[in-house]
Amino acid sequence: MTTPLVELKNISIAFGGVQAVDDVSISLMPGEVLGLLGHNGAGKSTLIKILSGAYKMDSGEIRINGEKVDISSTRDARRHNIETIYQTLALADNLDAPSNLFLGRELTNVFGLVDDARMEAETRKIMKRLNPNFKKITEPVSALSGGQRQSVAIARAVYFNARILIMDEPTAALGVHETQMVADLIKELKAQGLGIFLISHDTREMMELCDRVSVMKNGQLIGTERVEDVTEDDILSMIILGKNPREKAVA
Amino acid sequence: MSDTTQASSSGGRQRRSIWKSLEIDPRLLGMIGAFIAIAVIFNIMTGGRFLTPRNIFNLTIQTVSVAIMATGMVFIIVTRHIDLSVGALLATCSAVMAMMQTRWLLDLGFDLGHPLLPWLAIGAGIIVGTIIGAFQGWLAGYQGIPAFIVTLGGLLVWRNVAWYLTDGQTIGPLNETYSAFGGIQGTLGSFWSWVVGLIAVAAALVGLWSARRNKVAHDFPVKPLWAEGVVAAIIAGGILGFVWILTSYEIPQRVLERDFEAAGRVLPEGYTASYGLPFSVLVLIAVAIVMTIIATRTRLGRYIFATGGNPDAAELSGINTKLLTVKVFAILGALCAISAVVASARLANHTNDIGTLDELRVIAAAVIGGTALSGGIGTIYGAILGALIMQSLQSGMAMMGVDAPFQNIVVGGVLVLAVWIDIQYRKWTGEGK
């Protein structure tokens, strides 16, 4: 058996009295898409934010390629080639798409000054691939539609050669056509050997895109199943009842 | 479907094509327009006394101190902070520099004529300003105390530290070299003013040209050449016009006589000389250039604006927003010290009330210049223009003999009006919230 790309072991975090993530363990293989499901407030975003360096876990450990790593900032995560599309998109509304795409990793010229022209050119290149209709390159992203903003966030995660990609509801604001493009993108990246954490409320979409799905409820992991082993109804009942029907069948 | 949007916008495109191709920031245009309107109105109301070289010279040197600090205040407000302590910090820096050159350094064995004296004093002032600024930034950034409170406390603390250092006394006269930064006591004269003007024009043209070349290299759309020419002509005209006005302000005969007498010579018949660019204005120009480069071309500037636009996004992008807060306050602290040089040199003394109410002028200048208190938006040139507009109002009304209370009432009203216009403008363009 190959070593997993990412292992999250016994992760816990609490905010005040709320146990947002409670002793959760999941793993991700190279070239695998792992879906995270659960009702609102189940702890999905919090869990992946621990991996992306936005939150510090109270206990647990993270292994990448079998090696224990210490991720205490988003910079650490980026150093391990972990890229994240946040549910809130995390865009600076007053800046344009290139500035957002390269935020924290600006391209600079020989004098160490930011090279806006080169960043704009790179942005045009990647947007042409991701969303050919995207034209408002040099306008502040506050002037963009929800879907266009999401494209910018996706472009930022994809541009920097991620090995581990975290997508927190990446298609929430997208139209049918754009959603299909993201689905194609996920398949393409998966074929390149990336590991992808995908969060979505669309069970059908998850069944189509994911290799395995994990269901969370009230901060706890209910279960992780291969999609070919379960039906959509099984997953729904896991989300709603917080019980894994297959476990019962085995027992 | 894309056809319809194109068809509907083509009507507007015709109308806007000239402004569009010039690519001049409409807000900058608006502020320059407002400034010109103010200047022309005052000129008419004062019977032509407002737009004389002499008055423009005075206006310029009176603006410098507030303008320098206003450029730093832009960064503070853009990152959603405020600094109420700048006037008091200016006083502390001024006190340190005055005490250095008149007492402390002398106690260390320097004699009064030592050439390093003014520079050591200035260096000490800038270090003190930077450290105090950084400390206030640390309290706001790392300790989470709202900057409003930190600097409100700072206003009291530093004002009275200055008092304590000087026993509340006027300290002076200040060193001659130091005083040259005050304005009329230190100017370039006609020849060197033109040299500086021409270098500035050359630099601006090179800048425009290389920006265009860079765009062409990346296949980006560029302005039509005529538009580029118009912009270049406006910039060159503006710079040279400014130099021309300042070099038209001639040194009065009696001052020349005194100067020649002091040098042991006789004033030749028909000899004239003009003031030209004051050193203080050169300092402001240097500050403006450096601050503009920081704002638009460095990572630090990018992070300042990103943090102001969305602090959470900045944090998630790996930007250390706490350290950033320390940096912006330290920058403003250093600028307060530089302003202190100009302000105390202009008065030829350190006075106990130096910089009083400057915090309000500086914040007003930044805000009139288009800096949004909600964060994320602001420009360096806007803040400088804002300072100039405020100073114009103040001295224009003084020239007209408007009573002091009315002067302040008008300036206060203009501040609110300027922000209201800015809000309306943003609503109209759909910019911002």
Ligand SMILES: Nc1ncnc2c1ncn2[C@@H]1O[C@H](COP(=O)(O)OP(=O)(O)OP(=O)(O)O)[C@@H](O)[C@H]1O
């Ligand atoms: N920064 C925070 N401070 C306090 N509580 C938080 C914070 N972030 C999350 N929580 C709490 O942790 C729990 C899990 O939130 P989380 O955002 O992870 O849910 P989620 O599964 O992503 O939900 P959704 O589907 O709505 O996005 C919630 O109860 C939430 O209120």
Ligand SMILES: [Mg+2]
């Ligand atoms: Mg979530």
